[in-house]
Amino acid sequence: MRIQKAASGYRQLLTLNPRDVHALHRMGLVCVHTNEFVEADSYLTRAVDVDPARADLCEHAGLIAAIKGEYARAEALYHRALQLAGSTVTLHRNLGDCLRLLGRLLEARAHYRAALSIEPDLHHSVRAIARISTELGHADDAADYWSLAWSLDSSSLNDGLDLIVALGKAKRTASVN
Template sequence: MTASTPQAVDRNLLISRADADFSAMRMHEAASGYRELLTVNPRDVYALHRMCLICVHTDEIAKANDYVTRALQIDAARADLYEHAGLIAAMMGEYTRSEILYHRALQLSGSTATLHRNLGDCLRLLGRVVEAKAQYKAALSIEPNLHHAARAIARISVELGDIDDAARYWALAWSLDSSSLQDGLDLIVALGKAKQTALVSETVAHIREREADNADALQELCLALYKIDHFADMLSVARQGLALAPQRVTLHHYAAHALSVRGKVADALAHSREAVRLAPDDPMLQCQLACLELSQGDFRSGWMRRNVMYSTPLARATLVFPDFPRWNGEPLNGRRFLLVGEQGRGDEIQFLRFAEWLRRQGVVSVDALIPAAESW
């Protein structure tokens, strides 16, 4: 048996103590031990790597980069060093350098789930989402339960308009970890767009049961259902939320919308009026109530309330207000009119019929301000 040299024994002892401190998260003490090793041998790759990890933990990213760079200069065949260098480069916002380092790690070690996942993250930050999606799929092929990758693919698929992939991978992410309410809501929207009605109902039921005492969550669930036109479920969820929080304005707003879409205008009016009572200064709620009143033939109140919209910042930012006097009901004979489109295309076409009505009232001429053809 060959006896260890004193220097070797000292190194082993220092490593043992420093590693124990590192494992116990005593980073200051661990760093002291590894620095002592580097004083003896500045080319000690193990100590350099450990110092890199300590600096990441203490949020000294520039120093971490220096240590891992020194380690790679000594041992350029270590895939784990390239991977950690890639992570640090990404933390520094140097995504192109990070990509190069990850590819080098893949060349040395072959495919690993973490490398493909990290490279996917890097490519996504570079805006190359199609390539990122491929890397996340590679990570999942190695580690099928990798929630991060499934979730990332789902989000990218939504961004790319890949409806079926979005639904598939949100469902996978949800099956791996259903703790996030937002993930469940995103899943519902994706499933709705993919016309997977049964799975929508299943997910909605799960969230309603889990969040039965959470009015905030039920309100967010209403919004998700609104996005996919599931108005029957939206109404039921809104009522569930209102049973918990009868003064919740937004839930009254959602209930009114769901009822009106389904033709139950009288019931919708009750919720809409309550919403306006609770938040009288909200122009969107005033507009909703105005539309319901107009649909019931209450033109005086409806139009007066509807006109509130023209004074809002949103209207000023999105509508056209020509520098002409606005008609406020004065006699029409001998006047000229400009009709300004402000609704959806169907409404604009319908309102053009008032040009003939105006002409019959003695208006000299009627012009219409309409969108350019390419925006139709």
């Protein structure tokens, strides 16, 4: 009910001022909560057009583009946000995800590492680097990152199995106890 009231209010405001960046941004976020990603994309794209110097708008528009599978567009928006805001954990992590989905593993790994330089215990980035290292056949890196991922969160059976496989490939079977 609150989301519907908010949406109604933002729509009324946008009727009066279609370039109200706050209302465009908030309406985009409302649409995300209601799983209306095409509409969210429209509102956030309009918000970025009105205020292209806001990193948060670029990042949110990038998230929606990525959800829609528009990875090249998402990448461009994340790069713009990085230029505006500088390095942030979420921007590097999201850009890493986007680049990984584009098959650009080395670039993705670099952004995950940048995220880890800011937040060393970011499990998402550690696991992503472990996966990339495994895909690239970098056995020692894969073992190191799967070990770190396991130390940060040992709740995933698949991570545990991936760790055991990585340790085997790195010839560190003595580590498996």
